[in-house]
Amino acid sequence: MNTFVNELFSLLDRLLDHTMPHLIAVPILVPMLTAALMLLMGEQRRRAKSFLSVVSGLVGLVAALALLRWVNAPDTGGGPGSIGVYLPGNWPAPFGIVLVADRLSTLMVALTGVVAFAASIYSTSRWDRAGVHFHPLLQLQLMGLNGAFLTGDLFNLFVFFEVMLAASYGLLLHGSGQLRVRAGLHYIAINLAASSLFLIGAAMLYGVTGTLNFADLGARIAEVAPADRGLLHAAAAILATAFFAKAGAWPLNFWLVPAYSAAVSPVSAVFALLTKLGVYTLLRTWTLFFGTDAGASAQFGQVALLGLGMATLAVGAIGIVGTQRLSNLAGYCVLVSAGTLIAAVGLGQSAVWAGALYYLLSSTLAASALFLLIDMIERWRNAGQSIAPHESAGNAPFLSEDLQSFDDVNLDDEAQALYGRAIPAGVAFLGLSFVGCTLLMAGLPPLSGFVGKFAMLSGLLEQRPTSSGWLFLGLLLASGFLTLVALSRSGIRHFWTQTQASVPALRALEVLPVAVLLAACVALTVGAGPVMMHAQATAEGLAHPGDYRTAVMAARQRLGPTQKAGGE
Amino acid sequence: MEIVLAIAIGVLTGSGVYLLLRPRTFQVIMGLTLIAYAVNLFIFSVGRLKVDSEPVLVPGFKATLANTADPMPQALVLTAIVIGFAMTALFLVVMLASRGISDTDHVDGEEKDE
Numbered sequence: 001m002n003t004f005v006n007e008l009f010s011l012l013d014r015l016l017d018h019t020m021p022h023l024i025a026v027p028i029l030v031p032m033l034t035a036a037l038m039l040l041m042g043e044q045r046r047r048a049k050s051f052l053s054v055v056s057g058l059v060g061l062v063a064a065l066a067l068l069r070w071v072n073a074p075d076t077g078g079g080p081g082s083i084g085v086y087l088p089g090n091w092p093a094p095f096g097i098v099l100v101a102d103r104l105s106t107l108m109v110a111l112t113g114v115v116a117f118a119a120s121i122y123s124t125s126r127w128d129r130a131g132v133h134f135h136p137l138l139q140l141q142l143m144g145l146n147g148a149f150l151t152g153d154l155f156n157l158f159v160f161f162e163v164m165l166a167a168s169y170g171l172l173l174h175g176s177g178q179l180r181v182r183a184g185l186h187y188i189a190i191n192l193a194a195s196s197l198f199l200i201g202a203a204m205l206y207g208v209t210g211t212l213n214f215a216d217l218g219a220r221i222a223e224v225a226p227a228d229r230g231l232l233h234a235a236a237a238i239l240a241t242a243f244f245a246k247a248g249a250w251p252l253n254f255w256l257v258p259a260y261s262a263a264v265s266p267v268s269a270v271f272a273l274l275t276k277l278g279v280y281t282l283l284r285t286w287t288l289f290f291g292t293d294a295g296a297s298a299q300f301g302q303v304a305l306l307g308l309g310m311a312t313l314a315v316g317a318i319g320i321v322g323t324q325r326l327s328n329l330a331g332y333c334v335l336v337s338a339g340t341l342i343a344a345v346g347l348g349q350s351a352v353w354a355g356a357l358y359y360l361l362s363s364t365l366a367a368s369a370l371f372l373l374i375d376m377i378e379r380w381r382n383a384g385q386s387i388a389p390h391e392s393a394g395n396a397p398f399l400s401e402d403l404q405s406f407d408d409v410n411l412d413d414e415a416q417a418l419y420g421r422a423i424p425a426g427v428a429f430l431g432l433s434f435v436g437c438t439l440l441m442a443g444l445p446p447l448s449g450f451v452g453k454f455a456m457l458s459g460l461l462e463q464r465p466t467s468s469g470w471l472f473l474g475l476l477l478a479s480g481f482l483t484l485v486a487l488s489r490s491g492i493r494h495f496w497t498q499t500q501a502s503v504p505a506l507r508a509l510e511v512l513p514v515a516v517l518l519a520a521c522v523a524l525t526v527g528a529g530p531v532m533m534h535a536q537a538t539a540e541g542l543a544h545p546g547d548y549r550t551a552v553m554a555a556r557q558r559l560g561p562t563q564k565a566g567g568e
Numbered sequence: 569m570e571i572v573l574a575i576a577i578g579v580l581t582g583s584g585v586y587l588l589l590r591p592r593t594f595q596v597i598m599g600l601t602l603i604a605y606a607v608n609l610f611i612f613s614v615g616r617l618k619v620d621s622e623p624v625l626v627p628g629f630k631a632t633l634a635n636t637a638d639p640m641p642q643a644l645v646l647t648a649i650v651i652g653f654a655m656t657a658l659f660l661v662v663m664l665a666s667r668g669i670s671d672t673d674h675v676d677g678e679e680k681d682e
Contacts, residue, residue, distance in 0.1 A: 162651045181666045182677040196607045207614035
């Protein structure tokens, strides 16, 4: 085992030697080119497109792992700290656009790689046939996500947000049907409004500081004239509203559960990443702009982060016990994890951030696995129908309205219902995976959900917590308990009450991605030491944004073949 | 001049928000379009309003913001217009799909009882 790991590492090192710093652009370029290639291939050749999609996911994952290794290597030689800066247009910051691969970005890109890999495999079993252009849209979604994680300036963040959103609109509507179109309409409307807020905020920040580069903005915020500081804070608040809407913070999250539960399951699995993008942008911009060295603006907005995060956590926890439909349950789980993360960001202690980053990895993987799993469970329990009889009866809160059956949707291009081919021990797999997801979501030992929550709380208790710290602690434990109650109840209903004795028809291609995601969680648990060390180093970097600024501003142009050193 | 532009942006935003909160999909899309106009004007105005200055660098002028218009917001607004336009077109398609599936132009896909 150890020799295998060492072999893998030396392979990654050789890859890095040959490709840095260009490797930073690979997670954006590969999905983009794959999507273009798929569009050229036309409507047919489904097998080839599925293959391309999985290969692209794999390439992205390998690139992300190599980058992760690079940022953690002691002797990167690429400037201060371990921050890779890539100048795509070969203009120095802050004038040109920059891609920045620091510990936080590469961690998020690696997470995206794992989830996207699993979702693309899952989709090839049947869901990619429920409509057109599934794989190209998925690739564009990945391009937008990776771009948003890697970009180093505000306006490119906006552009990558829009790339990601445009793809997500298409993916949400994949499979069609009234529920999806209605959820899609609301989702698009709120995101267009949020994008307008994003633009207003970005423009105001430019007006006040004269730059859009994250690193440059961070350095200039301390020097803003007192007369302009109100405007600066207004700009930051407007910008944060857009990020809050994206992260699913209460009260801007009523679109989230209907949209996530209406989407086809591999899409929901990828959507679990979208709220994390919102959390990432909040964490990135807040630590860079309003860190302790931001002068009069230091820690601006902390109350909003804490308050909205804890409100989201509470709303999500209440929603979990209040709903009985499995896909809604997973949607509320996403809300709980978003709320936890936003509040943890707002606590502003690097020890809590380290735990939160670990929790982010674990909860995203678990939520994606849960979405995929629910698809299989529902198909099994409802004997091919999308809505179970006990759900359409409408005797539970949040269930009474609008549960039409999907009679005319989820058909492949020959208008046949999409079915699978059986693997043995289907019930055992579904049951055990559901137990695994429950443990991960509720944060019970022995899996990584527990390690994440424990790390957050132990970080919180290192210093004497404030009253909001105690409140966060209470809410976190209570939400874990409610999650456990709700998921156990659903598990009992679906696995232990025998209403029909059929064997679930599962395909290997459906089982594999869930197994991959859960195995990743197990690996997180087993390798908690190195992962926590990475998370702590990341949190330290966030608490001291000076390194990030120095690295970005120090990036120099590379001379072209016709240029001489020192000349034009 | 500033006050005229500010009022224009304010009126556009106000009307846009009002329409955005209406129950018909057509009203919503008009509202989003008006907000997009307001946002574009707003981005344009953060480069400071200036009359009779050179839009691009010409020989003889010193290339500072005192002599020329700030090109950055113009570049931003161009991108914002393109993206906003594309997204509105996409929203229009979804709106038509919703109308076709549900036979109503209510945003919830069904008429609410009065």
